[in-house]
Amino acid sequence: MTTDRGHAMELRNETAINVAGLLRTMTGGSRTYELHLDAFPLGDGLIARDVEGEVRLTRLRDAVIAAVRVAGRVPLECVRCLRIYDQSFATEYSEEYRQTVDLRSGAELEPKSDEDEDTALIDENHELDLAETLRQEILVALPMRPDCGEICPGPGSLRPDLVETDEGDARLAALAQLLGEDSVDEEKLERDGSGG
Template sequence: MEQNLILNVAQLLKESVGATRSVHVIADLHRLTPELLEGVDEADQAVSTLSGPVRLLRTGGDILVQGRLYAEVILPCARCLAPVRAPLVVELEEVFTPTLDIITGQAIIPEEEDRALWIDEHHILDLTEVLRQDVLVALPMHPLCREDCRGLCPTCGANLNDGPCNCRPEPDPRWARLAALLDAED
């Protein structure tokens, strides 16, 4: 898959404030966040493209990057660990700062300390690290395979969606007698 997270913004930096670029960004989650795919079946790993429209806006001295990207991810159910397909929406909004003045060629020491937000001396703006962090933040905290997932038995680990396990107490015999009575009435 062709990723395009590394953007050359030299031309945009030469333009006046308010100039924009639109890019349809594509990221490969295998490469961006390999930890997401740990323990996921290979068949399910095919679902791994994060993509969406991103706008770059030339501001005073910086470039404002805004976008909304979508993916579908496979996560373990929070109760029974079965794989769950979950939609992922990543809101991207970051200000990237040049480290070289495009006109004078002078080095700039950015006030921004996070180097992931620096545009390098070749005028390359790299979305990789900010998107990686945004994906991890956007993950659903409590994915469920279904709303009423019964989860795993805390004692024997059986999947209770497949039926009760042997750890469960036998039904109260008084209820069994009542059930027999009701059956007899049918």
Template sequence: MIFNVAQLMKSPFGSGAASEGDIHEEQVQLDKDFKVIGPIDGHARMRRVNQGLLVDGWVDLTLELECARCLKHFEQPMHVKFEERFYPTVDVVTGTPLPPIDEDDVFPIDEHHQVDLTEAIRQAVLLAIPMVPLCKEDCAGLCAQCGHDLNLGPCDCDEPEVDTRLNVLKQLLQNEKQS
């Protein structure tokens, strides 16, 4: 996911200079916490802006996630959009180092005038992962007592285990029924 942007950086700001490229990467591991299954495909557009580049685009990928209810691993296809700013670390004409940009949300254009989209895409994918990943919307989860996967059918447990602190409420309900 590396693009050479030397020619684009030589274009004057305000000229409307832009460049586009397709993304296709096989066997990419973006993060240790999730596994990418298959290739990452997408498209990126790079536009010359004041002090650097504005890069936007999208990627399609499939992640292996763990269901928050039944703990099974499942494949989650995703379409993730991204938009980030990239600033040069060296002057494209003279090759002299430039002062660092004092902003947290920017990415560097390296000394060889290359833009590496890997980190920008990794961050966009992390933000796109659901907070509670589910293998299916109506996943029944696991039995709290025996751990049986309730998606496969009901378990053999007699009665759900109730917190003993709730016995007072149970007695109130029984008293109300008797009155």
């Protein structure tokens, strides 16, 4: 018999955990893992980096609760200056994973009456995967309007050559003029004046 009391196990670049051992313990038994993910895809081309945290699994009668605390960073595009910057995040949540197969008999266990397709499950190999809920929780922890912060040079830094278009220069110039009308003109005039 192994005991894991006193020291945390490590999950490195891995989000699936085999809980067969935990399911053999008494209800209320728990395990703690240190989580390290160098890169964790969030979908839509977003990737969380240097994700560090702690996962505590607690056995219930027919489920395992994962209490997760993580922090890391996600390179995001600033809505003002369109630069890519590192957005830090921190979040904590817990998720219940229902046991689907009896550990000893291998018999399938009945789903609970309130269960739906979003219920997280422990699979037939007695593994649970943190990935899907972790992905959603990190996305929720990110700002709706990513902003690189005090160092942001602001929309005035928007260079016409960064505006995506396949039209000719005339349209681009018109667009730049429109965009610049209320924010850039003064600066621009000043610069033009002093420049020559």
